Amino acid sequence: MTARYEEAVALTGIGKVYDAMGEKEKALNYLSQSLQLRRAVGDRQGEARTLHYIGVVYDNLGEKQKALDYLGQALRLRRVVGDRRGEALTLHHIGKVYASLGENQKALEYYDQALSLWRAVGDRIGEAETLYGVARVERDLGHLIEARTWIEAALDIIESVRTKLASQDLRASFFASNRNYYEFYIDLLMRLHRRYPSNGFDAAALEASERARARSLLETLTEAGADIRQGVDPVLLERERNLQQQLNARAQCLTWLFTDEHTEEQAAKSELEALLGQCQEIQAQIRASSPRYAALTQPQPLSVREIQQQVLDEDTLLLEYALGEERSFLWAVTPASITSFELPRRAEIETAARRVYELMAARNKRVKFETIEEKRARVAQADAEYPAAAAVLSQMLLGPVAAQLGTRRLLIVNDGALQYVPFGALPKPVDSGQWTVDSEKKERNCSLSTDHCPLILEHEIVSLPSASVLVVLRRELTGRQPAAKAVAVLADPVFEPDDERVEKIADCGLRIAD
Numbered sequence: 001m002t003a004r005y006e007e008a009v010a011l012t013g014i015g016k017v018y019d020a021m022g023e024k025e026k027a028l029n030y031l032s033q034s035l036q037l038r039r040a041v042g043d044r045q046g047e048a049r050t051l052h053y054i055g056v057v058y059d060n061l062g063e064k065q066k067a068l069d070y071l072g073q074a075l076r077l078r079r080v081v082g083d084r085r086g087e088a089l090t091l092h093h094i095g096k097v098y099a100s101l102g103e104n105q106k107a108l109e110y111y112d113q114a115l116s117l118w119r120a121v122g123d124r125i126g127e128a129e130t131l132y133g134v135a136r137v138e139r140d141l142g143h144l145i146e147a148r149t150w151i152e153a154a155l156d157i158i159e160s161v162r163t164k165l166a167s168q169d170l171r172a173s174f175f176a177s178n179r180n181y182y183e184f185y186i187d188l189l190m191r192l193h194r195r196y197p198s199n200g201f202d203a204a205a206l207e208a209s210e211r212a213r214a215r216s217l218l219e220t221l222t223e224a225g226a227d228i229r230q231g232v233d234p235v236l237l238e239r240e241r242n243l244q245q246q247l248n249a250r251a252q253c254l255t256w257l258f259t260d261e262h263t264e265e266q267a268a269k270s271e272l273e274a275l276l277g278q279c280q281e282i283q284a285q286i287r288a289s290s291p292r293y294a295a296l297t298q299p300q301p302l303s304v305r306e307i308q309q310q311v312l313d314e315d316t317l318l319l320e321y322a323l324g325e326e327r328s329f330l331w332a333v334t335p336a337s338i339t340s341f342e343l344p345r346r347a348e349i350e351t352a353a354r355r356v357y358e359l360m361a362a363r364n365k366r367v368k369f370e371t372i373e374e375k376r377a378r379v380a381q382a383d384a385e386y387p388a389a390a391a392v393l394s395q396m397l398l399g400p401v402a403a404q405l406g407t408r409r410l411l412i413v414n415d416g417a418l419q420y421v422p423f424g425a426l427p428k429p430v431d432s433g434q435w436t437v438d439s440e441k442k443e444r445n446c447s448l449s450t451d452h453c454p455l456i457l458e459h460e461i462v463s464l465p466s467a468s469v470l471v472v473l474r475r476e477l478t479g480r481q482p483a484a485k486a487v488a489v490l491a492d493p494v495f496e497p498d499d500e501r502v503e504k505i506a507d508c509g510l511r512i513a514d
Helices: 002-020 024-041 044-061 064-081 084-100 104-121 124-140 144-163 168-177 179-195 201-223 234-257 265-289 291-297 304-310 346-360 372-405 416-420 467-477
Strands: 316-322 328-333 338-343 409-413 435-437 444-446 461-464 502-504 511-513
Touching (some): 002 024, 024 044, 084 104, 104 124, 124 144, 124 179, 144 179, 179 201, 179 328, 201 316, 201 328, 201 338, 201 467, 234 265, 316 372, 328 372, 346 372, 346 416, 409 467, 461 467
Parallel strands (some): 316 409
Antiparallel strands (some): 328 338, 435 444, 502 511
């Protein structure tokens, strides 16, 4: 029986891997074999899990009725065996399927049952996921204010859990896996701005963008060993370090156990929750005794008013971008105003951005077996195509604010693939009045500038991870004495041994650059 049970577990694992790879038919094949074995050995809890996984695969295939059938079987069996966490998970997925079918009331009913169970078993991440699902349904029903309440409750949980993860890698991966919460929140606030343009929802959306960005860099600085513990009680710091080490160990253990096949999983989760509570208590004491420490390790993003007062002056314009699956957004902020614009969806912007990046990096690209003549031809073609590609990207990103640019300093907060684009090299955008949308083809067309004047000629360009980070960094530099001497180095570095600027010294085998 043990061998057949382990075989069923392995078959389930293989099926899940094929599902993750997008090979749904293979996934169903292995999961069906696992289901037969589960039933043969009388593993009812495992049978319920496998039924759930099969339902999820059918959902991904778009076969919603089959998905509901298998998920319904899983739900009944999970209730029989008393698997409350599994029951909550299945209820959530049934709600998700009904939401995709547009049966919003049924979706809300199942989400409500899932929420009660998540809270009963103390699963905060499951609770947040279901809150997010409810928010999406409320938005689809046109209940934007209600949707905001639900997504903010989900974000409170996500941020509470995230800030308690001591490992930078765990925090980064956790944030990446939940970034869709912030994208949804920003999009929802901008929908509210469209409905109530004078209620400041565009400013709230910008603050949400800062909320998603500001903490990551500061946490990285913390991990890099920035001296931010000055004046903090060493006993508190030592207790915090010990708890963080235990948290990391238990979080890693939970990752290993999180297969739905280990009875130790719930015990590990309970221990992790207890450690999180202790860590929270210690950090509260540190926060009370050292505001400077708390400001860096638990940074609070600035409000729009604080950004205008502490970051900007009359000669500076902040441009902050947020890319989304359905649409993207740009906020232009001066000391006295904030304006917002809707941009194309993430895929369209990132395609244009990657195109520009590839053309700019053509010289550094190595193509196997490429001759010198072929490389020269490829680079020449890239040089010829770059101006038009850069003009399209510039118009897409800067066209809406062309009238505001003037000769101001530009503080640019990028997102996604835009972080690879040197804005200073982009050409000046043409006036937005020349940027039109064909109502039939829905294609963006623009009257492009012919002089290809790069922004850097008329603007100081400053790229920032967030506006809030700049204020904290400035605060840290206040009072720092400048170095007695300074040196500026301009160089064109050599990274490859076959670079044409490198000579080989025959007698010693060394290579030097001209």
